[in-house]
Amino acid sequence: MVEGDEIQPLIEAVHEEFVPYLGEGKVADYIPELAKADPRNLGIAVATVDGRVYSTGDDAEPFTIQSISKVFALTLALGKVGDDLWRRVGREPSGTPFDSIIQLEHEHGIPRNPFINAGALVVSDILLSGYQPRETIGQILEFVRFIANDETIAIDPVVARSETEHGYRNRALANFMLGFGNIEHAVDLVLGVYFHQCAIAMDCRQLAKAGLFLATGGRVTHRDTGVVSTLRARRINALMLTCGQYDGSGDFAFRVGLPSKSGVSGGLLAIVPGIASVAVWSPALNKQGNSLVGTLVLERLAERAGWSIF
Structure with missing residues (x-):
């Protein structure tokens, strides 16, 4: 080796x-x-x-x-709510594209796992509980800086804006899960957290x-x-x-x-x-x-x- x-x-x-x-x-x-x-x-x-x-x-x-940011967001969410997270997100491979909406309908708004987009949106929703979006985004960024031992890591605002303006499928996924009661905050707030964590450079x-x-x-x-x-x-x-x-x-x-x-x-x-x-x-x-x-x-x-x- x-x-x-x-x-x-x-x-x-x-x-x-x-x-x-x-x-x-x-x-x-x-x-x-x-x-x-x-x-x-x-x-x-x-x-x-x-x-x-x-x-x-x-x-x-x-x-x-x-989507690599989903690993760090999941780590924080598990620290916040523990195994209660698994009541809202599954732990199985999806077998479908990362932004697919098909399984959500068959499985009543419960995403297959936290690494497809729908699952990551639920994780963002969990992290939002008790905080404003800016605070939640700050917590994710600070965690990444801490584990990397690098305070220079930042969010790329241009990419975050581009994702916000063109994230139509993610908006559809969030609204679909809201209809099933698996999103608890306003969709725009959840998406704001998600798009900004993805834009960490x-x-x-x-x-x-x-x-x-x-x-x-x-x-x-x-x-x-x-x-x-x-x-x-x-x-x-x-x-x-x-x-x-x-x-x-x-x-x-x-x-x-x-x-x-x-x-x-x-x-x-x-x-x-x-x-x-x-x-x-x-x-x-x-x-x-x-x-x-x-x-x-x-x-x-x-x-x-x-x-x-x-």
């Missing part, structure tokens, strides 16, 4: 291997600001449990983390460090403190493995074998329990809405490093 100083030459070799593939796939265009991304970008970063960070490529280029190094608490059993090593229990960290990882790549989750688990969460900006966060947190960014997507080259990179890294939970 690869570890320590062997990681840097490994990620450099994998980066070089997949540069010729850059440009394949399609950049997300339903959010106009995301359509401006360069499909030839590729960044890789690995943060290890001993506090070291290895990176290469476009590792210092910030991008909005989009980070680079690969920051994202890898932010995900490290899930590789360390819930501990933030730079503060030597726990943010979640070992059991909760394990369960979040389990949901990432089974649901983190939308309707491509099964194939990703088969090929990569690591808990992971994707975002439509092309970001991927993968967890190697007890070893490292890995962030990859390449904006062009496959048909499931996950980074095409990023997925290939993670598959190769896992293969060569011997990283798998199986």
Whole structure:
């Protein structure tokens, strides 16, 4: 198994291997600001449990983390309401696109899991309880800054505005769940929280460090403190493995074998329990809405490093 100083030459070799593939796939265009991304970008970063960070490529280029933010929002919501959250959101793979409304009708407004858009909107609704949207957004941002140990992390207001102006399907999902009684706040307030958390901008190094608490059993090593229990960290990882790549989750688990969460900006966060947190960014997507080259990179890294939970 690869570890320590062997990681840097490994990620450099994998980066070089997949540069010729850059440009394949399609950049997300339903959010106009995301359509401006360069499909030839590729960044890789690995943060290890001993506090070291290895990176290469476009590792210092910030991008909005989009649905990767759902991992951090879920962590906060579980801290707020515990297992009561599961009365309103399921824990099963969806098998349908991330913004599908079909299952909601059949399942009475209960989203399959917290990583599809409908589930994330319920999580935003839970986080809103007792707070104004600005306060809730601030709490999510401060949590991400804390676990990444980086106060410079911020929300991209241009992307947040673009999502607000074009988030028609998310608005439909929220209103549909409101009709079933599974959204408790005004839809515009819930959407405001959700769109702004998705617009948190980070680079690969920051994202890898932010995900490290899930590789360390819930501990933030730079503060030597726990943010979640070992059991909760394990369960979040389990949901990432089974649901983190939308309707491509099964194939990703088969090929990569690591808990992971994707975002439509092309970001991927993968967890190697007890070893490292890995962030990859390449904006062009496959048909499931996950980074095409990023997925290939993670598959190769896992293969060569011997990283798998199986």
